[in-house]
Amino acid sequence: MSQDCCASEGNIMILSCSGGSNVGQLANQAAVELTQEGFGKMYCLAGIGAHLNGFVQSAKDVPDLIVIDGCSMGCGKGIMEQSEVLLKNYLVLTDIGIEKNKNFNLTRDDIEKVKQAVRDILRKQNKAAS
C-alpha cells in the first residue's frame, strides 16, 4: 500500500504471473519497472489467488488493471476468473513474439518490449473510453 494516504497515483493495478520461465520473469520485471516509473502499481497476484479478502476486494475496486501472463497457460487470467475479478486488460507475452524458455538472463530489449506493450494496451483502452 502507498505510504501516501489516498494518493491518486498508481490507479492502474499491475498483476504479473511471475512464473518460472523467462516470460514469467519478464512479466515480473516489467511490472516492477512500470511501478518504479509511476505508470501503475504492481500488486500481489498470489494474494488474489489465495482468495485473501483484502487483495480480492482491492482488485475489484481499482479503476483499472492489467494482468500480464507469460504464456498461454493463462495462470493470471485463471486466478482472476476464479476470484470473480473482471479482467479489464490482458497481455500474454508469447503473443507478442517472445519465445518461452528457461533462460532467466532477461534482455533489456525484451523488458522494454513488454513495458511498451502494456502502455499501448492501456493507452488504446483509454482512447476507446474517451
Next chain:
Amino acid sequence: MKKIEVLGMGCANCNKLYQNALAAVKLSGREVEVAKIEDIQKIMSYGVMSTPALVVDGVVKAVGKIPKPEEIKEWIK
C-alpha cells in the same frame, strides 16, 4: 456487536468515509462500533492496495472509494 473499521491515515477522503460510516450506523438504528485505523502496519495487514478502505467485522468491503451511507448500511444488517 458489529464493528466497522475505516482504514486511512487521516486525509479528507478518509474522514469523509468515517462520517459516512457514522451516518450508516445512525440509519441502521443498530449498535455498531466504528473505529478509525490510522496505523500503516495495521492497514497493510488487511492487504488493501489503497485507502480509504472500509472493513466490516474483519471483511474488507471497499477499497479506494467512499461508499454512501445507504450502501454501508446494507453491510451492517
